[in-house]
Amino acid sequence: MSIADEAIAAGNSAGTSSFRRWVRVVPALLLVAAATFVAAYYVPLHRAHVLLLEEQRKSNQKSKDLEQTLSQVRGELQAKTAEVEKSEAERQQSEAAKKSGLERVEQIKAELAGKLDKHIKKGVAAVAVAEGQAFVALSESAVFLPNTVDVSPQGQSLLCQVSGALSASGGGQAPLRAGAVSGPPDSVPAALQAAYPTPWELSAVRAATVAQALQEKCAVAGARLSAVGHADHDPAAAALGETKLSPGRVEISIALPGGSPAGK
Incomplete structure (x- = not known):
């Protein structure tokens, strides 16, 4: 073999050896490149994707929670609004009823005053409406015979x-209460003081006598009547205000429709 052939053979052998090394190196390089790509790009991207999914899940959950809270708040607001509207409607209704009641009270008072105008002008009667009751106060001199507890003919009328x-005014069959006030002791005639030593006795007898007259002379059912003596105390004085009536008086009261029963 010539030197040239040996050189060629040696070159071919070197080339083959170099090629074989590259064949072994290239897969390793590709593997390294792939590992580098996975480590440098895929893993971070995957982690970022997972984080985004988690954030989205949390965001969706927060959105659901907010919607639930908003729905609850809306329900509570609607309930509160309905409650306020109901309360306002009841208040307006109550005010309207109160206004209507006051108007009715004034109407009843005016009707009573009109029917008893002659006696009011004479100063022997007075009309008042208070605490769900209408009552008429009468001077004892307009009801009883002088120095007695007997009802006079004019008193009966x-x-x-x-x-x-x-x-x-009270609806026809509402209870009537006959009350009597004796007045201060120095205003009671001596004959009556002798027969009825205490204001309680005198006022009680007068109230009972008036109730009896209402039943027997005025055809008022006994079941509708009650009698109470106030002695020299007058619970109706504030409602009557300043009147021309004498301290001793008779007061007949009746519970108005919707008001408290007489005597309570």
């Missing part, structure tokens, strides 16, 4: 007129 007017 007056009591019947009063009971009729009150019954018309």
Whole structure:
């Protein structure tokens, strides 16, 4: 073999050896490149994707929670609004009823005053409406015979007129209460003081006598009547205000429709 052939053979051998090394190196390089790509790009991207999914899940959950809270708040607001509207409607209704009641009270008072105008002008009667009751106060001199606890003929007529007017205002069959005030001791005649030593006795007898007259002379059912003596105390004084009536008086009252029963 010539030197040239040996050189060629040696070159071929070197080339083959170099090629074989490259064949072994290239896969390793590709593997390294792939590993580098995975480590440098895929893993971070995957982690970022997972984080985004988690954030989206949390965001969706927060959105659901907010919607639930908003729905609850809306429900509570609607309930509160309905409650406020109901309360306002009840308040307006109550005010309207109160206004209507006051107007009715004034109407009843005016009706009673109109029916008893002659006696009011004479100063022997007074009309008042208070605490769900309408009542008429009468001077004892207009009801009883002098120095007695007996009802006079004029007193009987007056009591019947009063009971009729009150019954018309109170609904016809409402209870009537006859009350009597004896007045201060120095205003009571000596004859009556001798027969009835205490104001309680005198006022109680007068109240019972008036109730009896209402039943017997004015055809008021006994079941509708009650009698109470106030002695020299007058619970109706504030409602009557300043009147021309004498300290001793008779007061006939009736509960108005929607008001408290008489005597309570």
